[in-house]
Amino acid sequence: MLEATDLAVEFPGRSGRRARAVDGVNLSVGAGEIVALVGESGCGKTTLARTLLGLERPAAGQVRYDGTPLSYSGRALRAFRRQVQLVLQDPMGSLNPRHTVYEAVAEGPRIHGLPDEEKVVATALAQAGLRPPERFFHRFPHELSGGQRQRVVIAGALALSPKVLIADEPVASLDASVRGEILALMLRLRDELGLSALVVTHDLGLAWNIADRVAVMYLGRIVESGPTEDVLTAPRHPYTQALLSVLPESPERIILTGEPPDPTRIPAGCRFHPRCQLVAAGNGIDACTTTPLAILPAISTPQVACHVTAGKIPALDNS
DSSP: OEEEEEEEEEEEOGGGOEEEEEEEEEEEEOTTOEEEEEOOTTSSHHHHHHHHTTSSOOSEEEEEETTEEOOOSHHHHHHHHHHEEEEOSOHHHHSOTTSOHHHHHHHHHHHTTOSOHHHHHHHHHHHTTOSSGGGGTTOOGGGSOHHHHHHHHHHHHHTTOOSEEEEESTTTTSOHHHHHHHHHHHHHHHHHHOOEEEEEESOHHHHHHHOSEEEEEETTEEEEEEEHHHHHHSOOSHHHHHHHTTSTTOSSOOOOOSOOOOTTSOOSSSTTTTTOHHHHTTOOOTHHHHOOBOOOOSOSSOEEOOTTTTTTSOBOOOO
């Protein structure tokens, strides 16, 4: 349904250098599939999501929807955004406090000129779990709980009958007791409406509970991907292993040194090697610090970009 091919996004950086926020990414979301994009803050997840939505133009590569390259003309983007909708992290920040629930959900249908506005709004609210929908029409965001506000945001996306949702940290601002309800809602929408979703998150527990596939991102690249069970039960990349080690059930905590490098100065060789626990322990190889790794393709089988744990992955000079 939605695919990124060799996608690169750059921004002006210090001293005239370009910051490579997304630096060669292949990623696909299939029909009725939920893919989790995971990684720590600053790794490029949100920039990639914005680019998939057409909010950022790539410096290289392309975005495809249903096999067709994304066009950045006003009319084409308007049609595209009926099919691919965004669900933001903070419902209080994304809802206008002066607008009622009805006005918030009706905004998209009005922009796109959809008929039967009241029916569209009521249906979307009901699909998002706010029933009976008429009970919520005249309420304001401050009159709702956090979970209800997030359901209103989801209803606003559903009002346009999209095929794909891009959810950026959809439960990060919610209480633990409400998170499960929103995750269950997203799974139900997938099953009942056939929706696809890309869920951007730093929470591997969320990815485990909701995703069919996981893609792990570090410093602008996908470093490991595959079916959720394969990646999260038998991680092969040292970075994925470190992310999983903070979960309560992990037998050993892996502490990474330092912060992610400046994206205007990508390290030579494997971009993770300055923080890699294998290199720090003397278990790396020369290629870790000298030879760039290939960009991973957008396939569903398990794959990893690591010289040590996947030595057969070919190197590619793309510095």
